[in-house]
Every structure is written in structure tokens, then in C-alpha cells.
Amino acid sequence: MDYILRRTELxxxxxxxxxxxxxxxxxxxxxxxxxxxxxxxxLRTFLFPRLKGINEGHYDH
Structure with missing residues (x-):
């Protein structure tokens, strides 16, 4: 894997x-x-499966 999703932030x-x-x-x-x-x-391929969780704030810190 080339990427690590560190966090999302509002x-x-x-x-x-x-x-x-x-x-x-x-x-x-x-x-x-x-x-x-x-x-x-x-990067798009990496992010698409996580998009729902990203939009719902599951990766927020």
C-alpha cells in the first residue's frame, strides 16, 4: 500500500x-x-472504499 489515511478533520x-x-x-x-x-x-482507488466513512467522520481526530 502506498498511502496511509492519517485522519480527517472538519x-x-x-x-x-x-x-x-x-x-x-x-x-x-x-x-x-x-x-x-x-x-x-x-490514490482514488485507495480512497473510494473509505469515502463513506470519511464523509461520516469515522476518521476524525
Whole structure:
């Protein structure tokens, strides 16, 4: 697996941010659920099965 979902967070503007660690690139990435359809195919494949939990706040810290 190339990614680790670190957490999600409800921002002050009401949007939920997704905090991801890209292991291969050693980069910390932040996306919003509405951006998922525009990200790299591998990352999209990683996030889609988790999308319901992301939107419901299951990964919030």
C-alpha cells in the first residue's frame, strides 16, 4: 500500500479535509472529498472504499 489515511478533520468552513501520507514520496497530502475524482488513479482507488466513512467522520481526530 502506498498511502496511509492519517485522519480527517472538519474545517471551520464546514468542509472535511482528508490528511494522507504518501509513503513512496514521503509527502503529507491534504484533499477534500469533492477533489477525489480529480486525484491520481492509485490514490482514488485507495480512497473510494473509505469515502463513506470519511464523509461520516469515522476518521476524525
Amino acid at each position: 474545517e471551520e468552513d464546514g468542509h472535511r479535509s482528508i490528511h494522507i501520507l504518501d509513503i513512496k514520496k514521503a509527502q503529507y497530502l491534504i484533499y477534500y472529498p469533492e477533489e477525489i475524482s480529480h486525484v491520481d488513479h492509485k
